[in-house]
Amino acid sequence: MPTGRFLGLRTRVFDDFLTGAASHGCRQVVVLGAGLDTRAYRLPWPDGTTVFEIDHREVLDFKQSVLDAQDAVPRAGRVALAADLRQDWTGPLTAAGFDPARPTVWLAEGLVPYLPPAAERELLRIIDDHSAPGSMLGCEVKHGVDPLAQRNFPIYAVVRERTGIDLLALFSPEPRPRTAAELTARGWTSDVYTPFDFTRRHGRGPLPTLDDALAANRWILATRALAR
Template sequence: MSPEQQWDIVSGVGLTALAVAAGRALETRRPDALVDDPYALAFLDAAEAPVPLPTTPEEVAAADGPRELWALMTEYLGVRSRVFDDFLTGAARAGTTQLVLLASGLDTRAFRLTWPAGTRCFELDRAPVLDFKLGVLDGQEARPGCAHVPVPVDLREDWAAELEAAGFDATRPTAWLAEGLLPYLPPEAEEQLFKEIDRLSPAGSALAVEHASGADDLLADPLLQEGGAAFGIDLPTLLPGGTRRTPQEQLTALGWTHETRTARASAEALGRTLDTAPTTADRMQHTFAHRP
């Protein structure tokens, strides 16, 4: 499989983006939904994924694959989406109205959330993913609730130059989001990511990061291996190995303050539990950092 094929919407990382959209569709259908994404199903309909991606509780119950994999989709993805929804909307309401979503995938926050006047949202991802997403949203007659700037770029390359060329203002406090991104970056690209965020962030900027404890052992995680097999994804070709510093260590070295909580703690703060996805609940972490 070529690198470009790996980033197609129905294979590799593109397929994981569809799985996340399926998780948001599942969450939207819950009576106690934490997220309302009216566009998630449209992505799945348009993509015609080569593997079944359940979007109803009944489809989850009938699905093959490890139980915790489907629990991750039905429980964790809704929690994760709401945690970072709240981070971004909270920052915007507090006056930080320049937002950058790194590896935005099929995220629809610019379209499904309410934003204060003057908010500008930059979305960075590979061109095939952005093109697919914006085409589907256009077909749904979706309109962003803020100034929306897609930036087609590979985050393993010089993404900062492309962001600045798209109109990003490095003198303006910014809220950054790295959701579902770090495992796909080589250690050196991850280090560079944090350094560039720091370089582009004046005082008052904020950053939210999703990451896993023991990230260097991620490929050995049985759930990850079983999940890749269930989705027909060759994960070793997508998740580079190598020892890396934790996000907290990198942010501390750059002078940022931060706090971290587990996915379990994030869920409990929203009145949810992740009891059927214990590996995810205890391994996945959410770090929130600020540039003094």
């Protein structure tokens, strides 16, 4: 299924991004909308790394029950923080030990496309306000979503038929922010990729097809300038 190849590739790309950021000195990792992310357990983190996972309490509790059943042990300091990203989450994050004066690598994997444009801009502002020089951000954005014209695109149709979830109904129809440009205006350097760029790089993953929903996806890997 193309969705499986896509998700596998995306996981690999952001794994590499996070471990690269850690090798460049980021010892704080903040996973926004962490869901079932287990990178605190899977990746070879340097000593002194703390991974903050932010999501709803129910999600974090379910994940913890699965991890406990497997006697899983994290390979970094791990802080699971129950918070709603639509409300104040930086206060609880700081109270949990996050230090905005230290370089941080932020991950918003599979989150931003589901936010309204105003919420995406606010998220970028908050990340920028809490990022020391040398901080990094990896995120996925999606442009050119047209719910009416794209309803029968294969990926959307398959997910709808197999799970009953209408992904297109979850995307805001409003024009999306120019995320990379807005990061640049805030002093970040951004590289923007399509999933197919990494398919060619790794020799595996999704390939472009007719009526391809993935053609609208962009992966942004950004770094905050060393001097403000």
